[in-house]
Structures are given as structure tokens and as C-alpha cells.
Amino acid sequence: MNRKNLLPTLAATVALVAPLALALTLVAPAFAHHSAAQFNFQTPKSIDGVIKEVRMANPHMRLVLTVTDQKGTRDIEYEGHSLNNLYRQGWRQDSVKVGDKITINIAPRKDGADGGYVVKVKTADGKEF
Amino acid sequence: MQSSKLSTAVAAVAALSALAVTMASSTASAADAARPDFSGVWTWNRDNGGPGRADMAWPKDPPFTAEGKAKVAEYRALVEPQGITPGGACVGYGMPASMLGSGGYPMEWIQRPEQITVIYEAHNEVRRIYIDQPRPDPKDLVPSRDGTSFGRWDGNTLVVETIALKEAVDQSSAHSDKAKIVERYQMGKDDKGRKTLTAEMVLTDPVFYTKPVSATKKWLALEGGRLLPYECTEPQWEDQLDKLRTEAKAAKKP
Numbered sequence: 001m002n003r004k005n006l007l008p009t010l011a012a013t014v015a016l017v018a019p020l021a022l023a024l025t026l027v028a029p030a031f032a033h034h035s036a037a038q039f040n041f042q043t044p045k046s047i048d049g050v051i052k053e054v055r056m057a058n059p060h061m062r063l064v065l066t067v068t069d070q071k072g073t074r075d076i077e078y079e080g081h082s083l084n085n086l087y088r089q090g091w092r093q094d095s096v097k098v099g100d101k102i103t104i105n106i107a108p109r110k111d112g113a114d115g116g117y118v119v120k121v122k123t124a125d126g127k128e129f
Numbered sequence: 130m131q132s133s134k135l136s137t138a139v140a141a142v143a144a145l146s147a148l149a150v151t152m153a154s155s156t157a158s159a160a161d162a163a164r165p166d167f168s169g170v171w172t173w174n175r176d177n178g179g180p181g182r183a184d185m186a187w188p189k190d191p192p193f194t195a196e197g198k199a200k201v202a203e204y205r206a207l208v209e210p211q212g213i214t215p216g217g218a219c220v221g222y223g224m225p226a227s228m229l230g231s232g233g234y235p236m237e238w239i240q241r242p243e244q245i246t247v248i249y250e251a252h253n254e255v256r257r258i259y260i261d262q263p264r265p266d267p268k269d270l271v272p273s274r275d276g277t278s279f280g281r282w283d284g285n286t287l288v289v290e291t292i293a294l295k296e297a298v299d300q301s302s303a304h305s306d307k308a309k310i311v312e313r314y315q316m317g318k319d320d321k322g323r324k325t326l327t328a329e330m331v332l333t334d335p336v337f338y339t340k341p342v343s344a345t346k347k348w349l350a351l352e353g354g355r356l357l358p359y360e361c362t363e364p365q366w367e368d369q370l371d372k373l374r375t376e377a378k379a380a381k382k383p
Binding site: 037038039055057058059060062083084085087088 | 209210211212216217219233234250251357359360361363364
């Protein structure tokens with residue numbers, strides 16, 4: 001299934017949204033669909049990795065990063081804000097692509113396992129979402 | 130001659146009736162025209178409540194009955210360890226959580242004299258408020274998460290009564306299926322001169338609460354704003370198709 005089709009459709013649909021409308025909704029709710037129980041938002045962590053898969057969707061985006069750290073190299077799955085919230089923060093289809101090196105800020109899982117809730121994405125060219 | 134008088138009388142009665150209907154109709158139109166128009170896109174008024182869930186207007190410690198408290202505790206013990214929520218399963222908020230915030234997503238109001246339709250962006254949740262419409266027997270209503278809403282105008286205030294709700298332990302504003310919600314909507318302006326929609330709500334539910342629970346929610350007009358599409362279950366469908374393709378490919382291999 002070509003998930004890349006998701007965003008162009010969306011972008012075309014809302015291309016006429018007034019900039020003011022976007023400006024007014026820039027602040028996205030962090031836990032619109034989540035209990036924070038799984039994640040520790042008090043101890044955010046920064047992770048560097050290479051994008052293996054990104055799926056922009058509601059109610060949550062899914063991001064798989066290839067991460068190398070002292071535990072070795074592996075693919076780790078993260079989830080984050082909804083497509084709609086990220087769109088309002090300026091995220092577009094071409095914001096990131098598979099193979100990009102990015103830095104994410106996450107609320108790590110409370111059980112200490114790999115993964116977490118993405119609260120910020122910083123692209124290689126310095127854009128932040 | 131008599132026949133002529135009769136015809137004249139009939140014509141006069143008909144004319145008077147037509148006039149009465151026209152007057153009634155124009156009075157109704159004038160009243161409709163004078164109503165505030167709530168149509169448009171509304172978003173969270175963060176200035177008056179702060180960001181995120183802090184803006185949830187529902188009281189933190191509502192006056193639960195023992196039954197209400199036990200049911201909510203049982204639900205929370207089930208879902209909280211894993212962080213499971215109905216939204217994560219693509220299920221809408223339901224009343225009154227939809228009108229109290231809908232997860233921070235905007236909503237759109239479409240107003241006609243006889244019906245107001247409220248579309249919440251999150252989960253494409255829809256409420257229809259029937260204005261001055263005959264009410265069916267409650268047993269003929271289909272219980273649902275948002276219930277069935279009947280509205281009337283009290284001056285410039287829209288009063289909405291919602292019944293036929295399903296029991297909902299899976300929202301902050303939990304309630305039983307005996308709950309009744311009355312909302313009073315008014316348009317106003319905030320201190321920056323921006324258009325606001327304020328909902329004052331009272332939920333009465335003798336099964337879950339020892340007394341009525343009140344909450345106030347302010348929404349802010351998102352001038353020129355539009356709702357975004359919200360296809361929550363699409364990834365599951367895509368995964369299903371992916372699985373079918375993988376299986377089909379595997380079956381073709383010798």
C-alpha cells in the first residue's frame with residue numbers, strides 16, 4: 001500500500017486553509033488520544049537515527065528509526081502526535097523521507113524498553129516539528 | 130345573490146387565512162433572522178484555559194455515587210496500565226467530552242432554522258441538534274455516545290437537551306445511560322475582541338452522581354478555518370491490504 005498517497009490528498013484538500021487558521025492552531029494537544037501512563041514525559045530523551053519508515057496517520061503517527069547506540073544497531077518503533085496536529089504545526093509530505101537522518105525528542109517508555117512518544121522532530125536541515 | 134355572498138365570504142376567509150399564514154411565516158423568518166448564527170469553525174480558546182488537557186472543563190472530583198465511582202475505577206484499572214483509550218481505537222469522544230474539548234481538535238457548526246449540525250474534526254464525530262422539532266418517545270431513540278439532542282432558543286441563547294446516551298465510563302466526564310445533559314450556548318467576545326462560543330453545561334445523572342455536575346467550555350472562532358480530514362481506521366485497512374498482498378505473492382511462488 002502506498003502510504004505516500006495520504007499526504008498529497010490531504011495537502012490538496014486543505015491547500016486553501018488561511019494562514020491565520022494555521023497560526024491559531026499551532027499549539028497541538030499532546031495527549032489528545034493518550035493516557036500518559038506508558039510514557040515518562042518528565043524525563044525526555046534525545047535520539048538520533050535514520051528513518052526506515054514513517055506513517056502519518058490519525059490518531060498517531062508511526063516512525064521507525066534505525067538507531068545505533070551502546071546497545072548496538074536496531075530498528076525502533078515510535079509513535080507521536082496525529083497527522084492533523086503535525087500538519088497544523090507545518091509538517092508536510094516532503095518534510096522527511098526514508099533514509100533521512102533526524103533527531104527526535106521522546107518521552108521514553110516507563111518500562112525501559114526501546115520506543116517512546118515523539119514530542120519533537122528535528123530534521124537534518126534544522127526544521128522542527 | 131345568496132350564492133354570490135357565500136362566495137365573497139369564502140374568499141374573505143381564505144384571504145384572511147393566507148394573511149395569517151404569511152404573517153406567522155414572516156414572524157418566524159424574522160425571528161430566525163434575528164438569531165445569532167453559530168455557523169463556522171470553532172477551536173479551543175487556549176487563552177482562557179491554557180494548553181492541552183488543562184483546558185478540560187469537567188470537575189476533577191465530581192460527586193460520584195458509589196456505583197459511578199466503582200464502575201469508573203474498574204474501567205481505569207483495566208486500561209490505564211497500558212495507556213489504552215477509546216480515541217486510540219478510533220472511537221469518538223461522546224457527550225459531554227465532545228463538547229468539552231474533543232481532544233483539542235476544532236469543530237464546525239452548520240446552522241439551519243430547524244437543525245444545527247456539529248461536526249467534530251476528531252473521529253468525524255457528528256451531533257445533530259433538532260430545533261423546535263417534535264420529540265419522539267424516548268424508547269424510539271437509538272442510544273449512542275453522543276445521544277440525541279433537541280434544541281430551542283431562549284432569546285439569543287441556544288438551549289440543548291441531550292438524552293438517549295449510552296453508559297460511558299471511558300471518558301473523563303463519565304456517566305450512565307440515564308444521564309441527561311442541558312447545554313446553554315451563547316456567542317460573545319473575548320478580551321481581544323475575538324468571537325467566542327460559550328457552552329454552560331449541566332449533567333444530571335442519578336446513577337453516577339449525587340447531584341448535577343456543571344461545566345463551562347469556551348470555544349474561539351477560527352475565522353476562515355477548515356476542518357481537516359480524519360481517517361482514523363485507514364492504517365488498519367492498509368495493513369490488511371498489505372497482508373493480503375503478501376499472502377497472494379507467497380501463494381504464487383512455486
